[in-house]
Amino acid sequence: MRKGGSVNPDRLSEGSVASVVKRYARAAGLDPETFSGHSLRAGFVISALEAGADLLKVMDVTRHREVKTLKAYDRRAKTFKNHAGRGFL
Secondary structure (H helix, E strand, O other), X not given: OOOOOOOOOOOOOHHHHHHHHHHHXXXXXXXXXXXXXXXXXXXXXXXXXXXXXXXXXXXXXXXXXXXXXXXXXXXXXXXXXXXXXXXXX
């Protein structure tokens, strides 16, 4: 959307998305330097997987081509890292 309320037919640039994310991070009292446009994508993947969403559906939404790439976002895989029982899990 443009400032006057009209719809811009072009997509937002990466820089524009990053600027919006950083502005709202700052407004929420967070350090804007730790956020980017990619934070939205990563947050979606993490939330969807934690909620039990189908991996292939998540890949379809995010347009990931490789399961390996998407798997890097999956916090569930890191749950038992440095866990006391890691030797027998």
